[in-house]
Amino acid sequence: MGGIKALLTILCCLAQVMITHQNGQFIGASMSFTIINGTNGLEVQLDVISGWVLGKGPCGINCSRASINSNTEAARKEVFQKQGDSHFFGNWTVEIKTNGMKTSQVMDITQDVCSNIHESVVDVSEKARWEQVWTVVRYPMIKDAPYMDIAFEGLSWRPLSLQGENALWHLQMKAKPQLRSDTGKPNNSPQAFSKPFYRLLLDKENYIRIATIDPDGDHAACSLAEYIEAGIASRHPLPNITVTEDCIITIPSKRSLGYHNGSMGAVGISVRDYNVSGLTSGGRLEPFSTIGVQFLIQFLDNISEPSFIFPTPEGNHKFNIYSGTTWKIDVYAEPISPALIDHFSCLGRQHEDVKIINFKNTTVPNHANVMMATMTWTPLHSDVGNHIVCVGVEDSLG
Known part of the structure; x- marks a missing residue:
């Protein structure tokens, strides 16, 4: 492959x-x-x-x-x-x-x-x-x-x-x-x-x-x-x-x-x-x-924005995957209280069909109101090459 x-x-x-x-x-x-x-x-x-x-x-x-x-x-x-x-x-x-x-x-x-x-x-x-x-x-x-x-x-x-x-x-x-x-x-x-x-x-x-x-x-x-x-x-x-x-x-x-x-x-x-x-x-x-x-x-002066937290991979992390297999990665986000995480979005530089699944509350030590989501993509043989995929998050206060 x-x-x-x-x-x-x-x-x-x-x-x-x-x-x-x-x-x-x-x-x-x-x-x-x-x-x-x-x-x-x-x-x-x-x-x-x-x-x-x-x-x-x-x-x-x-x-x-x-x-x-x-x-x-x-x-x-x-x-x-x-x-x-x-x-x-x-x-x-x-x-x-x-x-x-x-x-x-x-x-x-x-x-x-x-x-x-x-x-x-x-x-x-x-x-x-x-x-x-x-x-x-x-x-x-x-x-x-x-x-x-x-x-x-x-x-x-x-x-x-x-x-x-x-x-x-x-x-x-x-x-x-x-x-x-x-x-x-x-x-x-x-x-x-x-x-x-x-x-x-x-x-x-x-x-x-x-x-x-x-x-x-x-x-x-x-x-x-x-x-x-x-x-x-x-x-x-x-x-x-x-x-x-x-x-x-x-x-x-x-x-x-x-x-x-x-x-x-x-x-x-x-x-x-x-x-x-x-x-x-x-x-x-x-x-x-x-x-x-x-x-x-x-x-x-002040910014009240959600943030990605560990164990989310660091920015610009590189993955090697194979066509025909499904790639999955979990991402975790924490809001600034009293807001709540309400939306994850996936962006593909070449319109890759990356989806968000398993959007749910989770527990991470020393963090509150954490939401987890899974990014997933099954590339085809025609996708062989380099790709950029990003994920964004918004909370209830924007």
């Missing part, structure tokens, strides 16, 4: 395009791509997982937890008709330079993307007021183009008190059709998965871990995004924020640095994939590709 490596995370461009004001509904996204064989040649498949203020995103004005896994086609059309703006959920552009061109050319492909979009709701937090959707688009690789630089941008972020209102979001990545000498195939970008919105405590050394994998088995490395890759976060990065190569983000949210109760800011992370063999023949480590991850953070 084929082996499946499964990564379980317990945490849970330069174009003159008209951009209209969009009432601050965006709260983060991550982009990735794979190169596939289409009907008429190579195509780039774009995967975007984006977060929006609840009721203002592609899930529609009636978005709720019941919308999870639903298709957004009807809701998107309803929003477009109401707003009268086909760019309401952002602009898509592609920059190319074919062998016969002296300069690069930027094209607006928003209409092409919107007419070929496949999108569904990944997660909804009714209490925290956000929605998250997964968008998949296929676009043909342009003949004789050595690269395609694809960008997704728009107005605007939910108001960012640390970086300004009406802030532009911007993510981009470069896809290349050339075959790699080690795999004999075009490169696929790394993939990342995170919540779109985090709450962190003031005057504390806060840590956020972003789950990353690479479908080609390359080494994926994180860094703080810079320049145009980071959008608003490059011009006004959060004070003293640092990012390690294995994607642990540290934010010392001291008041003396400008953080205050209720303040909000955007974070931009770049994830690059490198050959696992190390340096290139020229002695310089060059990435195959780069993707962007962006999300919103709110800083608060």
Whole structure:
């Protein structure tokens, strides 16, 4: 049987395009791509997982937890008709330079993307007021183009008190059709998965871990995004924020640095994939590709949120499982009194059919009102590869 490596995370461009004001509904996204064989040649498949203020995103004005896994086609059309703006959920552009061109050319492909979009709701937090959707688009690789630089941008972020209102979001990545000498195939970008919105405590050394994998088995490395890759976060990065190569983000949210109760800011992370063999023949480590991850953070004096407790596995725990067998893992969560745990949710980066079963009260020494749930998944042979699976929990107070 084929082996499946499964990564379980317990945490849970330069174009003159008209951009209209969009009432601050965006709260983060991550982009990735794979190169596939289409009907008429190579195509780039774009995967975007984006977060929006609840009721203002592609899930529609009636978005709720019941919308999870639903298709957004009807809701998107309803929003477009109401707003009268086909760019309401952002602009898509592609920059190319074919062998016969002296300069690069930027094209607006928003209409092409919107007419070929496949999108569904990944997660909804009714209490925290956000929605998250997964968008998949296929676009043909342009003949004789050595690269395609694809960008997704728009107005605007939910108001960012640390970086300004009406802030532009911007993510981009470069896809290349050339075959790699080690795999004999075009490169696929790394993939990342995170919540779109985090709450962190003031005057504390806060840590956020972003789950990353690479479908080609390359080494994926994180860094703080810079320049145009980071959008608003490059011009006004959060004070003293640092990012390690294995994607642990540290934010010392001291008041003396400008953080205050209720303040909000955007974070931009770049994830690059490198050959696992190390340096290139020229002695310089060059990435195959780069993707962007962006999300919103709110800083608060007090946070009353449930937490995962032992014996739940640590975040970014890796499991090796086999196709045709059933994987199960128990997770335990404790609320802040007087709240009670009322909901677990499973999120698969590739819509893996992971389920929650055996939701029940349990006893854990030195903890109160603990609820346990079992995550379960039976992968198929077609699932062989790397996966990211996350679990989230909510209590009765949100």
